[in-house]
Amino acid sequence: MSLLRLQGITKTFPGVRALDNVSFDVEAGEIHSLVGENGAGKSTLMKVLGGSYIPDSGSIELEGEALPFGSPLAIQKRGVQIIHQELALVPELTAAENIFLGREKGGVFLDRRMMVREAQSLLDELGAGVSARTRAVRLSVPQQQMVEIARALGAASKVLVLDEPTSTLPGPDVERLLEMVRQLRGRGLGIVYISHRFDEVFAISDRITVLRDGRHVQTTPMADVDRGRLIRAMVGRDLEEEFPPREATPGATVLAASGLLGGVDLTVRAGEIVGLAGLVGSGRTETGLALFGAIASEGEIRIDGARVRSKRPTDALRAGIAYITEDRKAAGIFPWLDVGANITISTLAEFSRMGLLSPGRERAAAQEAAGHFDVRSAGLRQRAGTLSGGNQQKLLLARFLLAPRKLLILDEPTRGIDVGAKAEIYRLMNRLTSDGLAILMISSELEELLGMADRIVVMREGKAVGEVERAMATQEKIMELAT
Amino acid sequence: MNTRKVMRFVAEYGIFVALAGLFCFLSITQSDIFLTERNLTNVLRQNSYTVILAAGMTLVILTAGIDLSVGAVVALSGVLCADMLVKGYGIAGGLAAGVGLGALAGLVTGLFVTRVKIPPFVATLAMMLVVRGAAMKYTDARTIAIPADVSDSFARLSTGITPVLIMSGVVLATWIVLTRTAFGRHVYAVGGNPEAARLAGIRVRRVLVCVYAACGLLAGLAGVIVASRIGSGYPNAGELYELDAIAATVVGGTSLFGGRGSIWGTLAGAFFIGILNNGLNLYEVHAYDQMILKGVVLLAATSLDLWRSRDS
Numbered sequence: 001m002s003l004l005r006l007q008g009i010t011k012t013f014p015g016v017r018a019l020d021n022v023s024f025d026v027e028a029g030e031i032h033s034l035v036g037e038n039g040a041g042k043s044t045l046m047k048v049l050g051g052s053y054i055p056d057s058g059s060i061e062l063e064g065e066a067l068p069f070g071s072p073l074a075i076q077k078r079g080v081q082i083i084h085q086e087l088a089l090v091p092e093l094t095a096a097e098n099i100f101l102g103r104e105k106g107g108v109f110l111d112r113r114m115m116v117r118e119a120q121s122l123l124d125e126l127g128a129g130v131s132a133r134t135r136a137v138r139l140s141v142p143q144q145q146m147v148e149i150a151r152a153l154g155a156a157s158k159v160l161v162l163d164e165p166t167s168t169l170p171g172p173d174v175e176r177l178l179e180m181v182r183q184l185r186g187r188g189l190g191i192v193y194i195s196h197r198f199d200e201v202f203a204i205s206d207r208i209t210v211l212r213d214g215r216h217v218q219t220t221p222m223a224d225v226d227r228g229r230l231i232r233a234m235v236g237r238d239l240e241e242e243f244p245p246r247e248a249t250p251g252a253t254v255l256a257a258s259g260l261l262g263g264v265d266l267t268v269r270a271g272e273i274v275g276l277a278g279l280v281g282s283g284r285t286e287t288g289l290a291l292f293g294a295i296a297s298e299g300e301i302r303i304d305g306a307r308v309r310s311k312r313p314t315d316a317l318r319a320g321i322a323y324i325t326e327d328r329k330a331a332g333i334f335p336w337l338d339v340g341a342n343i344t345i346s347t348l349a350e351f352s353r354m355g356l357l358s359p360g361r362e363r364a365a366a367q368e369a370a371g372h373f374d375v376r377s378a379g380l381r382q383r384a385g386t387l388s389g390g391n392q393q394k395l396l397l398a399r400f401l402l403a404p405r406k407l408l409i410l411d412e413p414t415r416g417i418d419v420g421a422k423a424e425i426y427r428l429m430n431r432l433t434s435d436g437l438a439i440l441m442i443s444s445e446l447e448e449l450l451g452m453a454d455r456i457v458v459m460r461e462g463k464a465v466g467e468v469e470r471a472m473a474t475q476e477k478i479m480e481l482a483t
Numbered sequence: 484m485n486t487r488k489v490m491r492f493v494a495e496y497g498i499f500v501a502l503a504g505l506f507c508f509l510s511i512t513q514s515d516i517f518l519t520e521r522n523l524t525n526v527l528r529q530n531s532y533t534v535i536l537a538a539g540m541t542l543v544i545l546t547a548g549i550d551l552s553v554g555a556v557v558a559l560s561g562v563l564c565a566d567m568l569v570k571g572y573g574i575a576g577g578l579a580a581g582v583g584l585g586a587l588a589g590l591v592t593g594l595f596v597t598r599v600k601i602p603p604f605v606a607t608l609a610m611m612l613v614v615r616g617a618a619m620k621y622t623d624a625r626t627i628a629i630p631a632d633v634s635d636s637f638a639r640l641s642t643g644i645t646p647v648l649i650m651s652g653v654v655l656a657t658w659i660v661l662t663r664t665a666f667g668r669h670v671y672a673v674g675g676n677p678e679a680a681r682l683a684g685i686r687v688r689r690v691l692v693c694v695y696a697a698c699g700l701l702a703g704l705a706g707v708i709v710a711s712r713i714g715s716g717y718p719n720a721g722e723l724y725e726l727d728a729i730a731a732t733v734v735g736g737t738s739l740f741g742g743r744g745s746i747w748g749t750l751a752g753a754f755f756i757g758i759l760n761n762g763l764n765l766y767e768v769h770a771y772d773q774m775i776l777k778g779v780v781l782l783a784a785t786s787l788d789l790w791r792s793r794d795s
Contacts, residue, residue, distance in 0.1 A: 314684045332679050
């Protein structure tokens with residue numbers, strides 16, 4: 001008998017069947033991975049399990065006993081814990097207080113000492129390097145993630161669900177987390193693991209289930225899994241390759257930056273993709289933001305040889321520098337504006353005559369850009385907040401490349417984007433460089449850097465510490481420089 | 484699922500349906516009084532100040548801000564305008580002084596909000612105290628009568644359909660700014676996602692300062708019209724007007740979280756509340772009950788906004 005069994009779950013939203021008769025189970029002492037493209041229904045299924053969504057039909061059983069729908073508390077009390085993608089710590093509480101939130105120890109008065117002690121031992125086991133007395137607001141994003149994981153570990157007694165737990169974690173922490181998860185399996189917990197990163201999924205799983213378009217496609221024991229077939233099952237079609245072939249013929253130097261943030265020298269040539277590698281906190285994103293004028297920095301930036309003084313993004317855009325954020329939701333998309341308005345927002349002056357916008361010209365330009373970058377929507381009037389991650393990314397490309405640019409800075413261009421859409425983004429990058437654009441790609445995915453960058457600059461502790469040519473680049477070499 | 488669709492429709496267009504429904508109801512049940520030209524003109528005129536203030540408030544709330552100082556600005560600009568008339572600067576001088584003062588007050592608020600980063604609620608609360616206090620001090624808490632030589636022509640600003648025409652002009656101008664200019668689009672963008680706006684190359688602080696200045700300017704304009712209406716500069720004028728403006732904006736569907744709303748919604752919101760008042764008066768409902776009912780309407784509108792923000 002399975003430890004946890006979801007049977008025939010169907011869930012519809014207006015206009016979409018998010019889950020169609022999906023069944024899924026976990027044994028005690030098993031790691032069962034759930035993979036699929038964005039929108040395949042993984043998170044929806046886990047939200048049904050967690051009680052956030054009430055399904056139209058189906059059932060959930062834990063140890064043969066039916067669990068109620070729509071009751072997060074009842075499910076947690078039975079020993080099922082879910083770590084969601086989004087962080088949900090209370091910023092002003094300490095790590096220990098967060099870990100014991102909702103299940104505080106003690107009688108009328110809290111037993112703080114015990115809670116701190118237990119929290120600390122959980123955090124140490126994870127190797128989080130976090131003091132249980134630190135307030136959450138003072139922690140870095142990976143540290144917060146660790147606290148979140150410690151919270152779930154402390155409360156899970158039977159089933160633990162991890163939904164993309166490593167998307168913000170640097171390499172060594174990922175290793176520790178996976179080790180921790182294996183230990184929990186050893187203690188007899190059933191574990192559901194959701195991730196976009198295949199190497200993790202392959203390293204850890206006992207079984208892998210593929211969902212596609214809200215349907216169950218296959219459940220395969222790890223021994224029988226083949227990478228190519230798995231990708232095909234996920235996207236429902238053949239992908240030639242994860243990374244399209246790339247032939248770069250770099251031209252003249254476009255960007256020459258020196259002394260940025262007190263220690264970063266960079267050049268990017270026309271038609272070239274330069275990768276910016278490094279661990280979380282090594283200053284990759286800051287470098288991108290400094291080039292874009294979004295944070296203050298000393299140093300000198302030259303575009304086509306001419307000095308650029310950008311005090312703010314407006315100046316950088318005018319000089320031909322565009323920056324596309326790693327956090328589309330928080331810093332990229334205007335969720336309540338429609339697709340068209342999202343595309344034209346940075347170049348409205350071009351569609352104005354005597355201060356008045358010309359809706360016809362604006363729409364036409366947006367339409368053309370949306371087509372050029374293959375933004376798929378139900379028309380320009382669709383709200384941007386309702387697009388998938390891949391389409392939001394293409395929308396941002398359309399926005400920033402509506403006017404001619406020289407340098408495009410892409411910060412984690414495929415974070416949270418599914419396999420099919422990733423390949424599309426890569427093909428677009430190839431097309432852009434063949435048109436002579438210079439691209440600086442910030443990424444924490446080594447495979448992506450190796451697959452797409454012509455040259456990789458590695459950062460450590462706020463400084464550029466080395467550079468590797470594409471032909472010479474290996475994961476080991478980059479990690480060696482980065483750590 | 485269908486209730487969801489209905490809710491969405493209500494959240495999007497509910498205020499227009501409610502306004503039309505209320506109008507029809509009163510037209511049928513109170514046709515002999517409600518539908519008279521006199522009553523309708525009165526309703527339009529009485530609510531024109533609220534609409535003018537609410538147009539500015541809509542800009543501010545679209546950026547996820549709020550302006551509590553507009554009522555006080557109405558008083559000070561009215562007082563200043565009256566004093567200019569007393570000192571013989573003429574109607575144009577009085578109008579310029581009143582409107583200019585409002586814009587200046589808004590500009591200062593905007594600078595505090597963007598440069599010192601004081602939350603709009605506190606910054607405009609402080610501005611409300613400063614401006615109201617200044618109006619009292621300026622007049623020694625007395626009213627400044629409009630001098631006889633200009634009183635007739637000055638009164639024309641607030642009689643007949645003049646205030647309604649001014650209101651219409653303000654609404655149209657706001658509509659054009661919001662839908663047909665880069666600035667208007669930037670207002671929505673800054674309210675919907677300030678960090679994204681900054682990274683899209685929008686001068687966020689400049690947009691915010693302009694929005695507060697515009698709101699102050701419109702409050703100054705309303706102040707001059709109010710002074711014309713009561714025939715004097717009165718330091719207690721405009722009390723609680725800020726609440727009417729906020730209520731009209733929120734009932735009209737503009738989200739307090741910013742980034743979502745329209746001037747037509749605000750217009751409908753203002754007239755929904757105005758006609759509701761009128762109808763309740765016709766039914767001789769007690770003033771206290773009217774207040775309670777208005778509070779309930781405001782709660783309902785805000786609940787809908789919250790529900791919509793969570794939806795999707």
